[in-house]
Amino acid sequence: MTDRRVKLYYFPASYYSQKALIAAQEKEVKYEPVIINIHGPDGGEQCTAAYMRRSANKGKVPVLQDGEKVITESEDIVDYIDREFPADTKLVPDLSTEIGREVAKWRKELDAVPIEPITFGLMGNPDLSISGLQIPAFMRKKGTELMASLQINAAKIEQLADEHPDLREAYMAKVSDLQKRRQFVSDKDKVVKVLDELETTLDQVEQQLKKVDADPSKELWLCGQQFTAADINLCILMGRLDLLGLAGRYHNAEKRPRLHAYWEAAKKRPTVNRVTVRAIREMMKMNVKKGLKNALPYLGGLVTVGLAAGLAFVFAQKR
Numbered sequence: 001m002t003d004r005r006v007k008l009y010y011f012p013a014s015y016y017s018q019k020a021l022i023a024a025q026e027k028e029v030k031y032e033p034v035i036i037n038i039h040g041p042d043g044g045e046q047c048t049a050a051y052m053r054r055s056a057n058k059g060k061v062p063v064l065q066d067g068e069k070v071i072t073e074s075e076d077i078v079d080y081i082d083r084e085f086p087a088d089t090k091l092v093p094d095l096s097t098e099i100g101r102e103v104a105k106w107r108k109e110l111d112a113v114p115i116e117p118i119t120f121g122l123m124g125n126p127d128l129s130i131s132g133l134q135i136p137a138f139m140r141k142k143g144t145e146l147m148a149s150l151q152i153n154a155a156k157i158e159q160l161a162d163e164h165p166d167l168r169e170a171y172m173a174k175v176s177d178l179q180k181r182r183q184f185v186s187d188k189d190k191v192v193k194v195l196d197e198l199e200t201t202l203d204q205v206e207q208q209l210k211k212v213d214a215d216p217s218k219e220l221w222l223c224g225q226q227f228t229a230a231d232i233n234l235c236i237l238m239g240r241l242d243l244l245g246l247a248g249r250y251h252n253a254e255k256r257p258r259l260h261a262y263w264e265a266a267k268k269r270p271t272v273n274r275v276t277v278r279a280i281r282e283m284m285k286m287n288v289k290k291g292l293k294n295a296l297p298y299l300g301g302l303v304t305v306g307l308a309a310g311l312a313f314v315f316a317q318k319r
């Protein structure tokens with residue numbers, strides 16, 4: 001572990017943030033956490049001009065800042081952390097080795113899973129969920145409400161584009177992202193297709209785990225004995241399937257038993273557990289704290305009124 005300290009801008013429930021968080025924690029990187037509320041008002045904190053500039057005009061999380069260096073793509077963040085922070089753990093084995101090539105192949109395959117259509121598709125069509133969405137109520141919007149909020153956010157971002165002409169192009173790219181999200185919400189057939197395609201990817205994962213499992217000397221990680229960047233990508237996907245109530249569709253003791261066993265074991269790994277399983281609990285805590293903070297002036301008012309009423313009562317009794 002080194003004393004070098006970086007800044008990590010992220011949102012706990014964000015898929016790609018979780019990738020950076022697991023990597024940083026696996027490598028025991030000391031990082032200053034900066035939470036960017038991507039569900040906040042006015043399109044979210046990632047849309048402020050200051051954050052847009054900080055994130056190379058992308059306005060997305062995660063972002064890793066190491067002194068002057070700013071890294072924006074989650075795959076690049078994992079590579080950077082692995083390269084720059086030597087530790088016993090090596091997340092990205094050298095490409096000149098067989099495991100290095102395997103890890104690269106699986107990272108690419110899993111990073112290509114279209115997580116936005118799956119997530120927004122399920123939020124807009126919760127009947128596609130098997131065991132129900134686990135997303136906390138304060139983060140969840142249904143069908144028409146979700147469509148309307150995406151539209152409102154697009155309008156707010158267009159306004160920001162007018163206010164900051166130097167960021168216009170970047171803001172308009174975000175508006176186009178929001179329009180795509182509206183399509184995922186409204187086009188159920190497309191969502192069904194994406195969910196069907198995921199079956200093929202997970203069949204390949206099951207085959208790979210079977211291959212690894214054939215060697216009893218190896219612990220069951222995706223590319224063998226070592227937990228790697230490929231496992232990070234698989235774990236965040238499994239966590240997202242849990243969150244969307246889709247786990248039962250894709251794996252159980254009968255269907256893809258190796259993947260099922262893999263996830264049961266992976267969830268116990270401290271970094272994976274903290275970042276995926278406990279993310280929602282953290283979100284709930286954040287929301288309760290925010291609620292309390294907002295309620296504080298009213299609570300203060302209530303206490304004052306209560307005290308005044310009590311004193312008036314005591315005073316009246318004495319007379």
Ligand SMILES: N[C@@H](CCC(=O)N[C@@H](CS)C(=O)NCC(=O)O)C(=O)O
Pocket residue numbers: 014015016017038044046059060061062072073074075174177
């Ligand atoms: N390709 C990027 C994707 C990052 C991304 O899409 N982040 C999402 C959260 S998971 C985000 O910031 N969404 C907010 C927005 O698009 O305004 C990466 O791998 O880092």
